[in-house]
Amino acid sequence: MKVPPPYRVDWFPAPGTSEDYPPPLPKCFLTHYPVPLKDGCTLKLPLTALPGGEMAVALLMSNQTSFQVERHIVQRLTHVVRAIAPDAVVGIPTLGLPYARAVAENIGLPDFVALGHSRKFWYDDELSEAAVSSTSPDQSKRVYLDPALLERVQDRRVVVIDDVLNTGNTISSAIRLLQKARATVAAIVTVLTEGWDWHRALTQIDPAMPERVYALGHIPLFGRTEAGWTPLPETEAGARPVA
Numbered sequence: 001m002k003v004p005p006p007y008r009v010d011w012f013p014a015p016g017t018s019e020d021y022p023p024p025l026p027k028c029f030l031t032h033y034p035v036p037l038k039d040g041c042t043l044k045l046p047l048t049a050l051p052g053g054e055m056a057v058a059l060l061m062s063n064q065t066s067f068q069v070e071r072h073i074v075q076r077l078t079h080v081v082r083a084i085a086p087d088a089v090v091g092i093p094t095l096g097l098p099y100a101r102a103v104a105e106n107i108g109l110p111d112f113v114a115l116g117h118s119r120k121f122w123y124d125d126e127l128s129e130a131a132v133s134s135t136s137p138d139q140s141k142r143v144y145l146d147p148a149l150l151e152r153v154q155d156r157r158v159v160v161i162d163d164v165l166n167t168g169n170t171i172s173s174a175i176r177l178l179q180k181a182r183a184t185v186a187a188i189v190t191v192l193t194e195g196w197d198w199h200r201a202l203t204q205i206d207p208a209m210p211e212r213v214y215a216l217g218h219i220p221l222f223g224r225t226e227a228g229w230t231p232l233p234e235t236e237a238g239a240r241p242v243a
Helices: 067-084 097-106 147-153 169-180 197-205
Strands: 010-012 032-036 042-049 055-058 088-091 128-133 136-144 157-165 184-194 213-219 222-225 228-231
Touching: 010 067, 032 055, 032 213, 042 213, 067 097, 067 157, 067 184, 067 213, 088 097, 088 147, 097 157, 128 169, 136 169, 157 169, 157 213, 169 184, 169 197, 184 197, 197 213
Parallel strands: 088 157, 157 184, 184 213
Antiparallel strands: 010 042, 032 042, 042 055, 055 222, 128 136, 222 228
């Protein structure tokens, strides 16, 4: 079994605050991709080949980053969510949960709502939706809302927090589930958007839904070339679908 290299994510502050800030983006990448964030900071993510080896993703694993990187991310997510002033914060399983919990506490909420993939014996199947994760495409899953937490979202304005929006499958399932629970999704806040499949998926729910997405940055998908990994033009930030 081939052992992958150690997982590492690096954070670089905005220009003018550190001499370590990385140079402008090249057109091809070997092992990492420096993600330019909207506030001028940079998140350097490892490139991971997808099955087949011809495409790769810049991989953010929220449960494997350093505490320092997590604090930087949470601080910026908190700033976004505080301005929206929701009644509740909902976390997307699995990798959106650490961010959702920390942000909810930071903005002064008494708790948060963790959606889940594991069905407990007291759950109601009516409070669930089918979902397929991009990182586990061969596994059929459902997204569940614990009935004991229904009152936290019912007839309330909620912000949904995730780590990365890519295919849009999980976030779409979560939104349908929250709508079923009579919650109003005021915003979807995520660390990164990846490509634009998520935009098309959310448009099918509500043409205005993609405009409720707030991301700290955007990452493309990558194709293999002789020189390394090159961003696919149709997945870059400038290729956002026209409403």
